[in-house]
Amino acid sequence: MKLLVTGITGKVGTNFLPAFLAEQRFAGWSVRAVCNNRTLNHPAVEVVRASLSDPAAMRLAMADVTHVLHMAAVKESPDLAIDVGLKGMFNLLEAFRASPTARQFVLIGGDCSVGHIFQHYDAPITESSPRRAYPGCYALTKVIEEVMLEQYAIQYGLNGCCLRAPWIMEKDDFRHVLSFRAQFGGPAWSEFFSADQIERLAQTETVPLLRAADGTPLKRNFIHVDDLVRAILAALDNPAASGELFNISMSEPVDYGDVARHLSAAHGLPVVDIATPYFSNWLDNAKARLVLGWRPLVDLEQLIAQAWNYVRAADDPRVVWYPG
Secondary structure, X not given: OEEEEEOOOOHHHHHHHHHHHHOHHHOOOEEEEEEOOOOOOOOOEEEEEOOOOOHHHHHHHOOOOOEEEEOOOXXXXXXXXXXXXXXXXXXXXXXXXXXXXXXXXXXXXXXXXXXXXXXXXXXOEOOXXXXXXXXXXXXXXXXXXXXXXXXXXXXXXXXXXXXXXXXXXXXXXXXXXXXXXXXOOOOOHHHOOOHHHHHHHHHOOOEXXXXXXXXXXXXXXXXXXXXXHHHHHHHOOOHHHOOEEEEOOOOOOEEHHHHHHHHHHHHOOOEEXXXXXXXXXXXXXXXXXXXXXXXXXXXHHHHHHHHHXXXXXXXXXXXXXXXX
């Protein structure tokens, strides 16, 4: 078996590779990675330097490949997002369907395809809930990727599987989500505070208690990278995953009120209420638990503990994988 991976140098990819190589079920498999802006030097990985937007290069990369894991993504950089999310997805799918060895195509999607906190849902978001992207090219490309994979299954019988993940956490990410010191992800603190206010909040290590449009504490979905990697391993070469879309998230969304209470009690941190126009939502992972036998192991308390206890070494600089 030969696995072709895109995005192997990113947050998920760097955690996936050692877990995959250590999994006895995949002993004897070989790994090929498509790299463009960043590269990898690993004895177990054959690297193809190419852009996903190059159809000829993707046909060559697909030679002898049985499984594809497509994780590469670009956020709010329109030209690159089109190259990766549209051209890249199309080129990979075309090369895959033309390959005599191809068996399974696994896509890592995102909850931006259902608009996460930007869009309102009356019930938990399941795999059959309507797709409602939030503004911007990144969310649009993630919707198109999901639909493209779905349509290739209809048009050509392609064996595809999409794992739809929310905001992915590792190391001290969650602490930075809640910090005013440097912007990491959304929302932009400048939408709610002046620069002087943000500086004061940062100096006092104040915790943001985001409130939804209805005034209740905002609930947003997260997943620890280790749990997502376990879901990928569960779906790879699994007949039960054929043609399926799975929500891969914590079993309950993170409640910003619970977070504020925990950090106030455990660390004595001050809290600031922030009224937002956003909507709480619940990404339902029941299908993945039932069909794949997967379940997340990192809950809210563990997510907080890991982030606050993590100590960075000198050779472990903080990386924001998705600028913008």
